[in-house]
Amino acid sequence: MDKVGNLYKAKIKEQLLKLIYTKAQEKFQNDTLMIKEVRDRLFDMLLKYNYIIEDHPRRASGSQSIRTSYSVGPQYQESLDDYYRAKDSTPLKVSVETIDKESDLNYELEALFPSYDETKNEDIVAINSDWENSDKVFDSKFDKKELEETFRNLLMKEFFFDLTRINFHLKKENYEEALFLEREILRSFLVKFYCEFHKNESCKISDTQTQKALEFLDQSLDLPVSTKEFMDHLDLSKLGALDQKQRIERIIYNFDTLLQVFHTLHDYFIAKDNGGKL
Structure with a gap:
C-alpha cells in the first residue's frame, strides 16, 4: 500500500484482485462478476476513506495530466502512525x-x-x-x-x-x-x-x-x-x-x-x- 504512487485505477484494481482472488474464488465458486464486485467495493472504500487519493501528475511540459492516477492518502499515513504509536506503547x-x-x-x-x-x-x-x-x-x-x-x-x-x-x-x-x-x-x-x-x-x-x-x-x-x-x-x-x-x-x-x-x-x-x- 505504501508504494502506491502515480498508479492508475486499472493497476490498483489488478493488484487488489490478486490479493483477494484465492479466497473470493472459493467463496463465490468462480463467479467472476461477484469477485470483481468485491474488488471494486474495496477500491471504493480505500478512496472514500482517503487511504488513496486522486492525483494528476505533471507532464514534462509542466501541465497536469488529464488522466487521473492515485497515490497514498493522508488516512493511510495516519493509520500507520497510530499503529506504530500503539506498538511502541x-x-x-x-x-x-x-x-x-x-x-x-x-x-x-x-x-x-x-x-x-x-x-x-x-x-x-x-x-x-x-x-x-x-x-x-x-x-x-x-x-x-x-x-x-x-x-x-x-x-x-x-x-x-x-x-x-x-x-x-x-x-x-x-x-x-x-x-x-x-x-x-x-x-x-x-x-x-x-x-x-x-x-x-x-x-x-x-x-x-x-x-x-x-x-x-x-x-x-x-x-x-x-x-x-x-x-x-x-x-x-x-x-x-x-x-x-x-x-x-x-x-x-x-x-x-x-x-x-x-x-x-x-x-x-x-x-x-x-x-x-x-
Whole structure:
C-alpha cells in the first residue's frame, strides 16, 4: 500500500484482485462478476476513506495530466502512525506474520457473506439489566492494559469489519441482510471480548452470553460508550410496524448509529495514545 504512487485505477484494481482472488474464488465458486464486485467495493472504500487519493501528475511540459492516477492518502499515513504509536506503547509478543496461523479469530473473506436464512427468524430476548444499576466495581482479576488492548483489537478487526459488511449490503440494497448483521454486530463483538478472558465459556452468540459479556464489560473498562448505551443499541434491529420506506430509513439510521459508536471508541483510544488529544 505504501508504494502506491502515480498508479492508475486499472493497476490498483489488478493488484487488489490478486490479493483477494484465492479466497473470493472459493467463496463465490468462480463467479467472476461477484469477485470483481468485491474488488471494486474495496477500491471504493480505500478512496472514500482517503487511504488513496486522486492525483494528476505533471507532464514534462509542466501541465497536469488529464488522466487521473492515485497515490497514498493522508488516512493511510495516519493509520500507520497510530499503529506504530500503539506498538511502541504496548509491544506485541507475536509477529504480524504469525497472526494468520495462530489467531483464534476468523478473518476469511467468506465472513463477509454469512448465511442469512439459517438465523433470520430468531427472536430477540430482552436482556436483564437489573445489575446495571448497581455501583460499578472494577474487576481486578484481569490486567487493565490487556483488557483495553483486547477490546481495541476486536474493535478494529471485528467490529469495523462487520460495519463494512453492513455497508456492502446497504450499497447493494440488500436491506434485510444489512438488518440481520445490525442485529448481530454488537452481540458478536461483546461475546468475543468476554470469551477472550473466559476461555472455558461458550462463545455461542446468545442472549445469556451477551448479558454475561455486558456485565463483564461494565466491571472491567470505563469507556465513553456506557453499558446502558450498548444495551440500548442491542435493540436497534427491533423495527416494529413500519412501512417499507420507513423500514429502509431505519436500517440506514441503525448503520449510522453503529458507525458513530465505532468512531467514539476509536477516538477514545487514539486520544489515550496521544495523552488525551485526538
